[in-house]
Amino acid sequence: MGTVQLQLEKKENVGRNVKLSKIHKQINTMSSEIEKYVIKQNQLQNQIDELFAEKKVLQNKIDLLNECLSFDKIKRKISELENKQKILTSLESIINNLKNEIKPLEYLKHILHRQLMVSTLTSNDLDTQEQKNSENSQLTANSGCAIETLDSLSDISSEDSVMVLSEYEVVSDEDVISDMEKSVSNKVMYDEALQMASSMHSSLFESLTKNTESIATLSNVSDLMQDVSCVQPNLNDIVGTMSTSNKSEELLKMYDVVKDKNLLNCGKNDEVELKHNAEYVKSIAPGANQVTLSDKGSSDRHNSLNNKEHNMLKSSNDSWVKVNENGLLDIALKNEPTVDIIQEIIEDNTLSQGNIEIHTHRQNNKLANRSKDEIEILPFKLNTEDISREYNKQKEKIEIDAHKQNCQLTNVLKDSNEFTPLILNTGLISNEYNEQKNILVETHVENNKQLDQKFESKEDSSVNKNFENICYCMEYNYGNEIHNPICLTNNSKDEINSLMLNIEVSSVMKKCNDLSVNGDKPSPFNNDEKSLQPCHIDKCSIMDLNIELSNGIRDHGFENFMTLQQQFLFHCINGRDIIFHSYPCIGKSTICFISVLQKINTSLNECQAIILVPTLELALCGLKMIKSFGKFLNVSTCIGGSNVPRKVSPVPHVVISTPHGLCDMINCNSLCKDFIKILVVDDADEMFNYNGFFNNIRRVLLFLNNNPQLIVLSTSKLEEIFDQFSEVMQNPEYIIVPDEKPSLEDILQYCVNVPEEWKFDALYELYETLNLMRTVVYCKTWSKSLEVAVNLRLKSCTVSAVHQEMDTRDRKFIIQKFRSDLCKLLITTELLKGEDFSAVLWIVNYDLPTNSKDYVRRIVGCFNRRVRVINFITKNDSIAKKNIETSFNMCMLNFPQNVTDLCIPDLGSVNDSSLN
Numbered sequence: 001m002g003t004v005q006l007q008l009e010k011k012e013n014v015g016r017n018v019k020l021s022k023i024h025k026q027i028n029t030m031s032s033e034i035e036k037y038v039i040k041q042n043q044l045q046n047q048i049d050e051l052f053a054e055k056k057v058l059q060n061k062i063d064l065l066n067e068c069l070s071f072d073k074i075k076r077k078i079s080e081l082e083n084k085q086k087i088l089t090s091l092e093s094i095i096n097n098l099k100n101e102i103k104p105l106e107y108l109k110h111i112l113h114r115q116l117m118v119s120t121l122t123s124n125d126l127d128t129q130e131q132k133n134s135e136n137s138q139l140t141a142n143s144g145c146a147i148e149t150l151d152s153l154s155d156i157s158s159e160d161s162v163m164v165l166s167e168y169e170v171v172s173d174e175d176v177i178s179d180m181e182k183s184v185s186n187k188v189m190y191d192e193a194l195q196m197a198s199s200m201h202s203s204l205f206e207s208l209t210k211n212t213e214s215i216a217t218l219s220n221v222s223d224l225m226q227d228v229s230c231v232q233p234n235l236n237d238i239v240g241t242m243s244t245s246n247k248s249e250e251l252l253k254m255y256d257v258v259k260d261k262n263l264l265n266c267g268k269n270d271e272v273e274l275k276h277n278a279e280y281v282k283s284i285a286p287g288a289n290q291v292t293l294s295d296k297g298s299s300d301r302h303n304s305l306n307n308k309e310h311n312m313l314k315s316s317n318d319s320w321v322k323v324n325e326n327g328l329l330d331i332a333l334k335n336e337p338t339v340d341i342i343q344e345i346i347e348d349n350t351l352s353q354g355n356i357e358i359h360t361h362r363q364n365n366k367l368a369n370r371s372k373d374e375i376e377i378l379p380f381k382l383n384t385e386d387i388s389r390e391y392n393k394q395k396e397k398i399e400i401d402a403h404k405q406n407c408q409l410t411n412v413l414k415d416s417n418e419f420t421p422l423i424l425n426t427g428l429i430s431n432e433y434n435e436q437k438n439i440l441v442e443t444h445v446e447n448n449k450q451l452d453q454k455f456e457s458k459e460d461s462s463v464n465k466n467f468e469n470i471c472y473c474m475e476y477n478y479g480n481e482i483h484n485p486i487c488l489t490n491n492s493k494d495e496i497n498s499l500m501l502n503i504e505v506s507s508v509m510k511k512c513n514d515l516s517v518n519g520d521k522p523s524p525f526n527n528d529e530k531s532l533q534p535c536h537i538d539k540c541s542i543m544d545l546n547i548e549l550s551n552g553i554r555d556h557g558f559e560n561f562m563t564l565q566q567q568f569l570f571h572c573i574n575g576r577d578i579i580f581h582s583y584p585c586i587g588k589s590t591i592c593f594i595s596v597l598q599k600i601n602t603s604l605n606e607c608q609a610i611i612l613v614p615t616l617e618l619a620l621c622g623l624k625m626i627k628s629f630g631k632f633l634n635v636s637t638c639i640g641g642s643n644v645p646r647k648v649s650p651v652p653h654v655v656i657s658t659p660h661g662l663c664d665m666i667n668c669n670s671l672c673k674d675f676i677k678i679l680v681v682d683d684a685d686e687m688f689n690y691n692g693f694f695n696n697i698r699r700v701l702l703f704l705n706n707n708p709q710l711i712v713l714s715t716s717k718l719e720e721i722f723d724q725f726s727e728v729m730q731n732p733e734y735i736i737v738p739d740e741k742p743s744l745e746d747i748l749q750y751c752v753n754v755p756e757e758w759k760f761d762a763l764y765e766l767y768e769t770l771n772l773m774r775t776v777v778y779c780k781t782w783s784k785s786l787e788v789a790v791n792l793r794l795k796s797c798t799v800s801a802v803h804q805e806m807d808t809r810d811r812k813f814i815i816q817k818f819r820s821d822l823c824k825l826l827i828t829t830e831l832l833k834g835e836d837f838s839a840v841l842w843i844v845n846y847d848l849p850t851n852s853k854d855y856v857r858r859i860v861g862c863f864n865r866r867v868r869v870i871n872f873i874t875k876n877d878s879i880a881k882k883n884i885e886t887s888f889n890m891c892m893l894n895f896p897q898n899v900t901d902l903c904i905p906d907l908g909s910v911n912d913s914s915l916n
C-alpha cells in the first residue's frame with residue numbers, strides 16, 4: 001500500500017512537473033509575445049507622434065493659409081494697394097506740374113537762344129545782317145508784347161544756356177532758299193523762332209496764370225503745395241521776377257488792376273450803420289445811459305475824435321465824451337476824474353436829463369433811477385489804507401486792502417451776505433509803489449468759503465510774491481466756475497486807471513443785460529448757469545449764426561461751442577477788440593475763424609479779414625479750417641505772400657498769412673485795405689520768437705490805419721502782449737483764462753503700467769496684437785526716438801522718425817509717407833503745430849510728458865478727437881499721471897486684458913479724405 005501510495009505520489013509529482021513546465025513554456029511564449037506587442041506599441045506610439053507632428057505642421061499651414069485668406073487681411077492689402085494707387089496719381093499730377101513748369105523754362109531757353117543769335121549776328125556780320133535785322137524788327141513789331149517780354153528778360157543770361165544755344169546755327173531765310181539741299185534740321189529761322197516764341201509766350205502765361213491763381217485761391221492746393229514744394233518755388237521765382245521787373249507792367253496788363261482810388265468811398269455803409277450819432281443817443285438817453293470813464297491816451301483820442309464828429313458829444317481841452325460802439329458813453333479825461341469834472345461833463349451833456357448810471361472804478365453802486373441831483377459822485381482815489389466801508393453802507397460792496405497785515409477776509413465776509421460783491425485792493429509790494437501798483441479783484445461771492453480759498457491762493461500767487469508787475473485780477477464767479485478772470489500786468493498808473501475803467505465797461509456789459517442801448521443783443525454772460533454750459537451750435541441763442549456757417553461747422557464735425565467760445569463769439573461779433581489769453585487747445589483759433597466767417601459779407605467781392613499766424617503750416621491748417629467751416633458760404637481765401645497777383649479772381653475774402661507774407665503782399669500792392677474790418681493775430685506769443693515780428697505788425701496796422709477790429713490770441717507772454725497791443729486797441733475786451741483747461745473727456749486714454757526696460761517689448765506687443773498703424777509714438781528725446789525706430793525696424797516694422805530740427809523737405813517727405821500709410825508708426829518728440837494728422841488713430845506716449853500742457857498739446861494739438869491714447873506709465877510717472885488726471889478732471893482707463901477688443905474693426909470707416 002505504502003509503495004503504491006508512493007508511486008502514485010511520484011506520478012502526481014511528475015504530472016505536476018509536466019504541467020508546471022508547460023505553464024512555464026506558456027509563460028515564456030506569452031512574455032515573448034508581450035515583448036513583441038510592447039515593441040509594436042512603441043512603434044505605433046512613434047508613428048502616432050509623427051502623425052501628431054505632421055498634424056501640427058499641417059495645422060500651422062492651415063492657419064497660415066487662413067491668415068492669408070482672411071477677409072481683413074485682403075481688405076487691408078486692397079486698401080494698401082489703393083493708397084499706392086493714390087500716390088501714383090499724386091505723382092502723376094506732380095509730373096504734370098513739372099511738365100507745366102518746363103514749358104516756361106523752354107520758353108526762356110528760346111528767348112536766350114534768340115538773343116544769342118541776334119548778338120552773334122551783330123558782332124560777326126553787322127553789315128550783311130542789317131537787312132535781316134530790319135526784317136527782324138518788323139517781325140518784332142508784329143509780335144507785340146512778346147518781344148517786350150523778351151526784352152524784359154534780357155538780363156537773364158547764363159553760360160549754360162549759351163552752351164545749349166550754341167548747338168544751333170542761325171541762318172536767314174535767304175540762306176535757306178539758296179541752299180535748300182543742305183540739311184536744316186539743326187537750324188532755326190527767325191520767323192520760326194518768333195512763332196515759337198509767341199506760342200511759348202502764350203503757354204507761359206497760361207501756365208503762370210493757372211498756377212498763380214491756384215496759389216492764390218489755394219482751394220485744393222494745400223496738399224499740392226506740400227507735394228510739389230520742390231517745384232513751386234521755381235515758378236514763384238519766375239512770377240516774382242516778372243512782377244518786379246520794369247517791364248512787368250506789360251505783363252500785368254493781363255490783369256484788370258483796380259486803382260485804390262476807385263475803391264474809396266465804397267461800401268462803408270456797414271461801419272457807418274454801426275455808429276451812433278449824438279442825436280440817436282440823445283433820443284434813447286432817458287433811462288438807458290451808462291457812463292464809463294477812460295483816461296487812457298486821451299490826447300490820442302482827442303486827435304482821432306476830431307475826425308469823428310458824428311459820435312462825439314463834447315470835447316474840451318481836458319475831456320471828451322463820445323458814444324462808443326456799444327452805445328455806451330466813453331468819457332476820456334486828461335486828469336484824474338474828480339467830482340467836479342464828472343459833474344461838469346454830465347451837466348454839459350443833454351444826457352444828464354433823465355436817469356443815468358455812473359460807473360467809475362470805485363463807485364460801482366448802481367445809481368440807476370436816480371435823478372441828476374441825487375447823484376453823489378465819489379472822488380477818484382486809490383489806495384486807502386483802511387478797510388473802507390464808507391461806500392458800502394448798503395452792503396452792496398466791501399473793499400479790503402489785502403496787503404494790510406491783519407486783514408482777514410473771513411472776518412470781513414462775516415458782515416457780508418452771500419451775494420455781496422467784493423472789491424479787493426491788494427498787491428502792494430512796497431509803499432513806494434503804493435501809488436502805482438494796485439490790484440483789484442472784484443468778484444461775486446456765491447460761496448464765501450470758496451472765495452476765501454481763492455483769496456488765499458491769490459495771496460500766494462500774486463500778492464505775497466515779490467513780483468515787479470501788477471497783477472490785476474477780476475473774476476466773475478458764476479456757480480462753481482471761474483468765468484472771467486482778468487489779469488493785467490506791468491502798467492503805468494495811467495494805464496491802470498484806464499484798464500480798471502475798461503473792465504468796468506465789461507462788467508457793466510455783464511450786469512446790465514436788460515439794457516440794450518444800441519440795439520445789440522444784451523450780454524448773455526450773467527448769472528444764468530445755462531449760459532455757462534457748452535451749448536449746441538444750433539441752440540446758441542446768444543448769436544444768430546449764418547445758417548450756411550452753422551451747416552459748415554456741423555459738417556466739420558463740431559456740435560457744441562464751449563462757454564469761452566460763446567463769450568468770444570459774442571464780443572467779436574459785437575465788434576470789440578479782444579485779447580484772448582488761455583491755456584493751449586481751448587479752441588481759440590477755431591472760434592476766431594468762425595467769428596471771422598460770421599462777420600464777412602461774401603456777396604462783397606473784397607478782402608474783409610486778415611488772419612496773421614506765425615508759420616506757413618499754421619496758415620495752411622487755418623486755411624483748411626476756414627474752407628471747411630465756410631463750405632456752404634462760398635467764401636474765398638488765400639495764403640498771403642509775394643506770389644499773390646495784384647488782381648486775384650475771386651478776391652479772397654479772408655487772407656491768412658505770416659506777418660512777413662502779408663508785408664510782401666502790401667509791398668506788391670496786391671492787398672486792398674478799404675474793406676478790411678478785422679485783423680486777427682493768432683498765436684501772438686509765438687510770433688515774438690521771430691525777428692522783426694512787431695515791426696511787421698506795426699507795418700500792417702499802419703497800412704490799415706489802425707482802423708479794423710483787432711483780435712489777439714495767445715497762450716503765454718501776457719505781459720509782452722499787453723505791452724505791444726494794449727496801446728493800439730480800443731476799449732478791448734479781455735478774456736484771460738490761463739487756468740481753464742480744455743476737456744479731454746471724449747478722448748479714450750489708457751494707461752499701461754510697464755517698467756522702463758520693458759517699454760520696447762510692450763510697444764512691439766501692441767504693434768503686433770493691435771496691428772498698429774497710423775500711430776504716433778512720442779518719446780522724451782530724439783536719441784530715444786531713433787533707438788526705438790531702429791529696433792522696431794530690426795523687427796520688420798514699418799516705422800519712421802521725425803524731429804523739429806530736421807530739414808523741412810525731409811520732414812515733409814517722411815510725414816507724407818506716414819500719411820499715405822507707407823509707414824505705420826511715426827516716432828517723434830514733438831509735432832509741429834498746424835501739421836495735419838487728423839487721420840491718426842493711435843497715440844502712444846512711450847514717455848509720459850511731465851506737465852499737463854505738453855500732454856494736451858500732444859493729444860489735441862494735431863489730431864481729431866477720435867484718436868485713442870495709450871500712456872506707458874513707469875513707477876516714476878505716477879506723480880505726473882496724477883497731475884494730468886487732476887488737471888483735466890479725468891481718469892486714465894486701465895488697458896483691457898483682451899486687447900483684441902481695441903482693434904479698430906474696419907479701417908474703411910476712418911475718414912480717408914483726411915489722409916492725404
Ligand SMILES: Nc1ncnc2c1ncn2[C@@H]1O[C@H](COP(=O)(O)OP(=O)(O)OP(=O)(O)O)[C@@H](O)[C@H]1O
Nearest residue numbers: 558560561562583584585586587588589590715860
Ligand atoms: N467747439 C469745438 N468742438 C469740438 N472740437 C473743438 C471745438 N473747438 C475747438 N475744437 C478742437 O480743439 C482743438 C484745439 O482748438 P484750437 O487750435 O482752436 O485751440 P487753440 O486754443 O487755438 O490752441 P492753441 O492755444 O494751441 O493755439 C482743435 O483740434 C479743434 O479742432
